[in-house]
Amino acid sequence: MLDDLTDAERKALAQCRHAILGVDRPLRLDCGVDLGPYRVAYQTYGTLNADKSNAVLVCHPLTCDQFVADRHPVTGKEGWWESLIGAGKVLDPARYFIICINVLGHCMGTTGPQAHEPSTGRPWNLRFPVVTIGDMVRAQAALLDHLGIPDLFCVIGGSMGGMQVLEWAATYPKRVFSAVPIACAAHHSAQNIAFHEVGRQAIMADPEWKGGDYRLHQTNPARGLAVARMTAHITYLSEQALQRKFGRALQNRDALGFGFDADFQVESYLRHQGSTFVDRFDANSYLYITRAMDYFDLAGAHGDVLANAFTGTATRFCLMSFTSDWLFPTRESRAVVHALNAAAANVSFVEVDSDKGHDAFLLDEPEMFRTLSGFLKGAATVRGLGSVS
Amino acid sequence: MAAPIRVDLQLIADMVEPGTRALDVGCGDGALLAHLMNAKKVDARGMELSQAGVNACVANGLSVIQGDADTDLRDYPDAAFDYVILSQTLQATREPRRVLEQMLRVGKHAIVSFPNFAHWQVRLRLVFGGRMPETASLPYKWYDTPNIHLCSIDDFRALCRTMGVRIERAIVLNSTSRRINLPPLLANLIGEQAVFMLRRD
Numbered sequence: 001m002l003d004d005l006t007d008a009e010r011k012a013l014a015q016c017r018h019a020i021l022g023v024d025r026p027l028r029l030d031c032g033v034d035l036g037p038y039r040v041a042y043q044t045y046g047t048l049n050a051d052k053s054n055a056v057l058v059c060h061p062l063t064c065d066q067f068v069a070d071r072h073p074v075t076g077k078e079g080w081w082e083s084l085i086g087a088g089k090v091l092d093p094a095r096y097f098i099i100c101i102n103v104l105g106h107c108m109g110t111t112g113p114q115a116h117e118p119s120t121g122r123p124w125n126l127r128f129p130v131v132t133i134g135d136m137v138r139a140q141a142a143l144l145d146h147l148g149i150p151d152l153f154c155v156i157g158g159s160m161g162g163m164q165v166l167e168w169a170a171t172y173p174k175r176v177f178s179a180v181p182i183a184c185a186a187h188h189s190a191q192n193i194a195f196h197e198v199g200r201q202a203i204m205a206d207p208e209w210k211g212g213d214y215r216l217h218q219t220n221p222a223r224g225l226a227v228a229r230m231t232a233h234i235t236y237l238s239e240q241a242l243q244r245k246f247g248r249a250l251q252n253r254d255a256l257g258f259g260f261d262a263d264f265q266v267e268s269y270l271r272h273q274g275s276t277f278v279d280r281f282d283a284n285s286y287l288y289i290t291r292a293m294d295y296f297d298l299a300g301a302h303g304d305v306l307a308n309a310f311t312g313t314a315t316r317f318c319l320m321s322f323t324s325d326w327l328f329p330t331r332e333s334r335a336v337v338h339a340l341n342a343a344a345a346n347v348s349f350v351e352v353d354s355d356k357g358h359d360a361f362l363l364d365e366p367e368m369f370r371t372l373s374g375f376l377k378g379a380a381t382v383r384g385l386g387s388v389s
Numbered sequence: 390m391a392a393p394i395r396v397d398l399q400l401i402a403d404m405v406e407p408g409t410r411a412l413d414v415g416c417g418d419g420a421l422l423a424h425l426m427n428a429k430k431v432d433a434r435g436m437e438l439s440q441a442g443v444n445a446c447v448a449n450g451l452s453v454i455q456g457d458a459d460t461d462l463r464d465y466p467d468a469a470f471d472y473v474i475l476s477q478t479l480q481a482t483r484e485p486r487r488v489l490e491q492m493l494r495v496g497k498h499a500i501v502s503f504p505n506f507a508h509w510q511v512r513l514r515l516v517f518g519g520r521m522p523e524t525a526s527l528p529y530k531w532y533d534t535p536n537i538h539l540c541s542i543d544d545f546r547a548l549c550r551t552m553g554v555r556i557e558r559a560i561v562l563n564s565t566s567r568r569i570n571l572p573p574l575l576a577n578l579i580g581e582q583a584v585f586m587l588r589r590d
Binding site: 316318337338341342343344346347348349350351352353367370371373374375377378379381 | 432434440443444446447448449450451452453454455461464465466469
């Protein structure tokens with residue numbers, strides 16, 4: 001199972017920890033398939049305290065991974081949430097034991113479509129079972145069992161990470177002391193599914209995709225994956241942010257080129273986003289992870305009443321949205337808040353004023369940091385985690 | 390830790406039993422919430438209309454959501470709280486009676502404080518000044534006031550009677566925020582604000 005890793009996986013596994021799970025008891029996936037054994041790659045920061053009460057699980061979004069606060073093994077860029085995690089930051093490893101787990105179906109060390117099917121010894125590719133947000137969370141819970149971590153002081157994440165937070169709170173309420181779902185929703189909207197479908201079709205339209213067997217054919221559907229990334233990237237920004245950053249400015253030229261090169265800076269930017277993405281992401285994984293988000297519907301899994309997902313919960317919630325996020329608009333977070341109120345849950349909700357779109361949760365947003373810091377301070381006091389500096 | 394808070398907020402806090410659950414509707418900067426949590430170990434939650442107020446509360450470790458007394462109390466289940474508090478906000482709601490009904494559904498007790506529109510200063514300004522009253526507790530111009538449903542202490546008592554709501558406690562404060570114990574007719578003249586604790590009968 002560990003052989004024939006992709007370059008990215010090899011580099012990732014050299015820089016993080018991993019566990020082989022599901023050897024004796026496979027993971028029953030939502031689609032009905034039993035998966036096992038499977039590998040879970042994860043990164044940790046800080047130290048678990050004696051009474052195991054300071055563990056924080058960070059759930060990563062679609063295109064990020066477990067390298068939340070250290071240099072990325074493939075791109076060499078700094079961790080994707082170093083604004084939040086690090087010495088003197090809101091989540092300080094001196095205080096919390098921070099875990100970030102590469103999700104099931106991804107491509108940075110955890111089992112996904114590029115892994116080998118145990119029964120055949122050949123890559124799964126599109127024969128890999130379709131996984132859900134619920135499957136990802138159950139695999140994460142299995143890893144925590146393996147690590148002997150009974151419960152989490154906090155589960156935090158944005159976008160698809162926020163979906164995992166909601167799933168954690170609904171499935172394992174007793175293991176989640178506090179939950180911070182940011183810029184997310186309890187289900188994927190029609191518009192969101194539509195954008196994902198455009199991305200998937202771009203990948204599948206690339207002749208090098210070969211029905212998902214590109215590694216077998218030694219081809220690379222990089223152009224399809226790049227287009228998928230370009231489309232998705234637009235949904236992560238706001239119109240104001242694009243206008244402010246690029247306007248109609250031209251790229252390295254004084255006049256229009258009357259051709260189809262990247263005349264405009266915004267085109268050049270998107271092309272760059274697309275071409276760098278393919279170095280660190282696998283096309284089949286992109287199909288699987290976007291599918292998992294599309295399938296997410298927490299109310300649907302609880303008799304179409306979202307409040308039922310949280311009945312009797314003792315978890316402390318803090319939700320956050322951003323004014324210019326049109327991918328996961330504030331009303332989606334508010335719907336979760338309504339459901340939590342109906343379940344008489346302890347919930348805080350803040351809408352942060354930002355013109356940076358969905359991506360705001362990954363950026364330097366002082367109001368988000370202040371809110372998080374206050375919320376965690378309150379939760380830590382109740383948890384008995386001692387005084388906060 | 391229990392810093393002094395505004396007199397009317399202190400009176401409300403005094404009505405709340407320690408260790409209970411309370412919802413403060415229109416919690417502003419969270420002063421009452423923080424006091425209830427720290428001094429009385431109350432499981433206190435807040436709802437506030439202004440996003441700036443909400444953000445400040447959450448950054449201070451309080452459990453607060455953005456919401457509107459008129460529309461968002463419906464989301465809470467019956468008897469979810471021991472107390473639902475509405476301080477100096479009733480007169481700014483669109484449907485005060487509905488809000489009171491919702492408060493008494495969501496909470497076992499409702500605690501309401503409001504400025505008395507029959508206070509003698511208000512009466513004098515309107516009768517002899519001929520202008521809409523502006524006082525310490527009603528500091529707004531008529532055209533930009535959030536207070537769209539002002540009432541007197543006697544008006545409020547009458548509404549409670551109409552609604553069949555039991556008044557458990559009623560405290561009247563004069564313009565120096567001192568408690569006054571006067572018969573209702575005088576209280577309605579001398580009282581500048583009032584705090585009522587109600588329950589369903």
